[in-house]
Amino acid sequence: MGKYNFDVEYDRTSTNSVKYDLRHMIFGRDDVIPMWVADMDFATPDFILEAIRRRLQHPILGYTFRGDGFTTALVEWIQKRHGYQLNPASVCFSPGIVPALVFSLLAYTEPGDRVIVQTPVYHPFFQVVESNGRTVVNNPLKFENNYYTIDFDDLERKAVGCKVLFFSNPHNPVGRCWQREELERLADICFRNKLIVVSDEIHSDLMLFGNIHVPFASVSEYIKQSTISCYAPSKTFNLAGLSTSAVVIDNEMLRKKFNDVIERLHVGMGNIAGMVAFEAAYAEGKEWLDEMLIYVESNVEYMHDFLKKNLPAVKIIMPEATYMAWLDFSKTGLTNEALNKLLIGEAGVGLNDGAMFGEGGGCFQRINLACPRNTLVKALESIKNALSKHNL
Numbered sequence: 201m202g203k204y205n206f207d208v209e210y211d212r213t214s215t216n217s218v219k220y221d222l223r224h225m226i227f228g229r230d231d232v233i234p235m236w237v238a239d240m241d242f243a244t245p246d247f248i249l250e251a252i253r254r255r256l257q258h259p260i261l262g263y264t265f266r267g268d269g270f271t272t273a274l275v276e277w278i279q280k281r282h283g284y285q286l287n288p289a290s291v292c293f294s295p296g297i298v299p300a301l302v303f304s305l306l307a308y309t310e311p312g313d314r315v316i317v318q319t320p321v322y323h324p325f326f327q328v329v330e331s332n333g334r335t336v337v338n339n340p341l342k343f344e345n346n347y348y349t350i351d352f353d354d355l356e357r358k359a360v361g362c363k364v365l366f367f368s369n370p371h372n373p374v375g376r377c378w379q380r381e382e383l384e385r386l387a388d389i390c391f392r393n394k395l396i397v398v399s400d401e402i403h404s405d406l407m408l409f410g411n412i413h414v415p416f417a418s419v420s421e422y423i424k425q426s427t428i429s430c431y432a433p434s435k436t437f438n439l440a441g442l443s444t445s446a447v448v449i450d451n452e453m454l455r456k457k458f459n460d461v462i463e464r465l466h467v468g469m470g471n472i473a474g475m476v477a478f479e480a481a482y483a484e485g486k487e488w489l490d491e492m493l494i495y496v497e498s499n500v501e502y503m504h505d506f507l508k509k510n511l512p513a514v515k516i517i518m519p520e521a522t523y524m525a526w527l528d529f530s531k532t533g534l535t536n537e538a539l540n541k542l543l544i545g546e547a548g549v550g551l552n553d554g555a556m557f558g559e560g561g562g563c564f565q566r567i568n569l570a571c572p573r574n575t576l577v578k579a580l581e582s583i584k585n586a587l588s589k590h591n592l
């Protein structure tokens with residue numbers, strides 16, 4: 201029995217929660233079991249809430265700067281959690297990781313420049329490229345034997361003339377924890393094509409089943425100098441509403457360009473609650489995180505067994521990292537449209553339609569497993585009942 205109870209079910213409605221209070225907008229009904237947006241239905245840990253409460257003992261919330269504690273908290277966390285030593289001077293602030301992707305586009309590319317993404321991938325990766333007038337070059341992941349890998353041959357051909365690669369390490373939504381050999385092969389292509397890599401490591405604390413995260417920047421000195429590494433406690437500790445993350449840029453010229461954009465846009469201030477939470481999370485979060493991951497692993501295993509027994513036409517791609525799981529419904533024979541209709545209209549479950557993650561996502565769904573077991577059981581039973589009415 202651990203110290204924390206992840207079985208508690210919280211009513212998040214009427215908290216302006218995207219996952220709960222925007223259901224009608226997304227699914228056309230407000231009563232689906234929400235398993236979509238990537239935040240957790242677990243309480244943000246008490247030591248973080250307590251740190252914010254402590255700060256609120258002081259009644260003034262005026263202009264505030266981040267002290268050395270911000271950098272130290274991240275550097276010590278990454279050293280302890282991933283065995284990687286960051287240079288404190290390389291740590292920059294960003295109000296979010298998606299904003300950091302945009303700042304990188306503004307800092308390192310010109311309109312029309314080509315940016316590589318690897319679909320199916322977290323949709324803002326390609327959306328921000330398009331909305332900022334750059335050109336998406338897609339290097340779709342390979343899917344064989346229920347397992348995703350990077351298509352290096354395709355990348356080799358497409359990398360020529362590209363400027364930047366947006367890399368999800370580990371990968372959302374397919375849950376891959378990239379192995380060192382894969383990162384080295386990727387690094388070689390990036391080196392030969394002089395690509396700047398924005399390595400989004402927001403999910404890197406969420407390693408499952410003994411998998412080990414390898415920071416992309418750690419692969420070689422050259423790669424360290426050409427990589428923009430993105431970190432945040434927001435996924436790890438359920439702080440997404442606080443808009444506070446960090447970007448690590450070892451190359452001085454690239455760091456200056458990034459910080460110039462932050463300055464130009466005047467978005468470097470951040471917010472007090474985010475700063476306090478960031479420091480508390482990284483200073484005190486180990487025990488809570490270790491327990492939370494065990495709970496998520498048990499949800500993954502529960503779902504795996506449930507599907508095998510009750511819904512053999514639905515295959516889970518076992519996540520090596522992240523609390524999201526990627527489900528393959530293609531064996532049901534349903535079109536993507538029919539699948540969504542059935543899941544929303546008949547099962548009453550709100551998942552992420554895989555098609556939103558780009559090429560290769562159709563007939564897949566992403567399910568969020570950072571929820572109490574009861575929620576998961578209800579969702580799976582509902583999906584089973586709905587599919588069985590169609591003899592699936």
Ligand SMILES: Cc1ncc(COP(=O)(O)O)c(C=O)c1O
Nearest residue numbers: 238296297298299322372400402
């Ligand atoms: C890979 C990845 N990057 C970034 C984000 C969001 O980051 P932020 O809220 O800091 O913009 C998410 C959220 O799901 C994500 O999965």
